[in-house]
Amino acid sequence: MKLLTLNFLTCAVKTCKSSSDSFPLHPKDAELASDDVEVNPELLVNLLPRLDWKALKTTSAEVFLPSCIYPLGFPQLPDSPPTIEQLQSDDKLLKDLHSLLMETNLMEGKLVCGVCGHEYAVREGIPNFLLPSHLV
Amino acid sequence: MSRPEDTLLADVHYDDVEARKYTTSSRIQNIQASMTRRALELLDLKTPSLILDVGCGSGLSGEILSDIPPEEGGPHVWIGMDISPSMLDVALQRDVEGDLFLADIGQGVPFRAGTFDAAISISAIQWLCNAESSETSPQQRLARFFGGLYQSLKRGGRAVCQFYPKNDVQKQMITSAAVKAGFGAGMLEDDPDTKNVKVYLVLTAGQSAVANTKSGDITGVVENMEGVDVVDNRRQGRSSGKGEIKKGSKQWIIKKKEQMERKGKVVKTTSKYTGRKRRIAF
Numbered sequence: 231m232k233l234l235t236l237n238f239l240t241c242a243v244k245t246c247k248s249s250s251d252s253f254p255l256h257p258k259d260a261e262l263a264s265d266d267v268e269v270n271p272e273l274l275v276n277l278l279p280r281l282d283w284k285a286l287k288t289t290s291a292e293v294f295l296p297s298c299i300y301p302l303g304f305p306q307l308p309d310s311p312p313t314i315e316q317l318q319s320d321d322k323l324l325k326d327l328h329s330l331l332m333e334t335n336l337m338e339g340k341l342v343c344g345v346c347g348h349e350y351a352v353r354e355g356i357p358n359f360l361l362p363s364h365l366v
Numbered sequence: 367m368s369r370p371e372d373t374l375l376a377d378v379h380y381d382d383v384e385a386r387k388y389t390t391s392s393r394i395q396n397i398q399a400s401m402t403r404r405a406l407e408l409l410d411l412k413t414p415s416l417i418l419d420v421g422c423g424s425g426l427s428g429e430i431l432s433d434i435p436p437e438e439g440g441p442h443v444w445i446g447m448d449i450s451p452s453m454l455d456v457a458l459q460r461d462v463e464g465d466l467f468l469a470d471i472g473q474g475v476p477f478r479a480g481t482f483d484a485a486i487s488i489s490a491i492q493w494l495c496n497a498e499s500s501e502t503s504p505q506q507r508l509a510r511f512f513g514g515l516y517q518s519l520k521r522g523g524r525a526v527c528q529f530y531p532k533n534d535v536q537k538q539m540i541t542s543a544a545v546k547a548g549f550g551a552g553m554l555e556d557d558p559d560t561k562n563v564k565v566y567l568v569l570t571a572g573q574s575a576v577a578n579t580k581s582g583d584i585t586g587v588v589e590n591m592e593g594v595d596v597v598d599n600r601r602q603g604r605s606s607g608k609g610e611i612k613k614g615s616k617q618w619i620i621k622k623k624e625q626m627e628r629k630g631k632v633v634k635t636t637s638k639y640t641g642r643k644r645r646i647a648f
Contacts, residue, residue, distance in 0.1 A: 231465045231466075232465055234443070235445055235465045238445075238477045238478055238481040239476060239477060239478075240476055240477065240478050241476065242469070242473060242474060242476035253478055267463075270414055270441065272413055272414050273413075273414035273415075273416075273443060276413050276414060276415065276416075276483070277416060280416075280480060280481065280520070282478075332443075354458055355458075355465070355466070356454055356458070356466045356467065356468055357467055357468065358468045358469075359447075359467055359468060359469035359470075359473075359476055360449070360468060360469060360470055360473075361470075361473055363499065363501045363502065366473045366474070366502075366510070
């Protein structure tokens with residue numbers, strides 16, 4: 231699962247829907263893998279306004295700090311979200327963002343909700359979001 | 367034609383054997399591909415987008431989304447949801463590019479508001495119409511699905527769901543659930559009244575920022591397409607309702623006479639003198 235997806239994913243439990251802490255989900259025991267994906271600047275520009283920058287910072291800190299498996303050290307993100315013009319002109323930023331969002335995959339581990347503490351298992355890159363019926 | 371929906375649940379029906387059969391059958395592959403292309407045509411995406419694939423299965427339709435050339439506005443990034451682990455397993459082996467989720471669409475769509483540019487669903491949502499336990503009903507599952515989908519789409523986003531309705535009741539049930547969730551809904555039928563009929567439910571979430579059609583109506587989706595007839599069954603304003611015919615007018619009299627005739631009363635025949643004013647006597 232791409233880190234991009236994690237930036238959009240919330241807890242599926244009904245009672246968590248109203249709480250703002252159900253997003254983002256916190257990765258636990260995460261194993262990462264890096265994929266080669268062609269850079270698509272148009273897509274990133276399209277997605278930029280929708281990204282939750284704060285959540286992205288949290289996620290990248292949570293994923294990379296404990297594992298430290300990232301070969302080159304993970305790309306540093308600026309503190310505030312860049313504007314579209316900044317992204318289009320800054321090649322390095324674009325590349326960093328691309329490798330973080332599109333190329334970094336969460337392969338194994340758990341996603342934990344900040345409210346209810348429900349753990350969604352991730353196996354072979356596929357999170358299991360099936361819920362027992364009393365939580366729906 | 368047998369309908370697996372009637373006998374089993376999606377995750378039970380698509381076991382390892384069934385999932386492999388489904389994915390390797392060239393007939394199914396062709397049909398899926400053509401339906402996906404048709405759905406993309408209806409979505410009318412101009413730039414690379416984030417798309418939700420509902421009931422992605424082994425990623426047959428997802429592959430097409432990833433393979434759209436840049437000149438046609440691709441390649442798109444997609445996130446797929448499916449309830450069958452076997453199907454997802456096949457997708458893993460085929461090394462598809464999108465992200466996969468093991469999730470039940472009848473339990474909602476776990477993404478934050480405004481995530482997706484568009485959503486696509488090929489031959490999946492008819493599975494929502496059978497509830498497996500006493501705890502849920504098809505209506506509940508449909509409501510949760512469409513409610514979640516409406517939220518997770520950006521405003522002005524579109525969703526195209528191709529599905530196989532069992533009968534008109536089911537078609538009606540699905541459409542009304544979508545409308546209740548807030549969607550503007552329209553139905554497109556390819557090859558109607560044949561065995562190969564394909565039903566596409568076209569949904570729009572809110573008004574598009576780019577006003578491309580008159581009043582952003584759902585029929586605008588197919589405006590520029592060839593070979594599509596718009597059949598609008600909605601009430602055409604108030605032109606054919608009550609209050610139009612003035613009481614005492616000739617039209618009104620004729621209407622009343624017809625009513626009486628239907629009741630079996632003896633009614634004078636209508637002529638050019640019917641409803642005319644008498645000449646003033648003095």
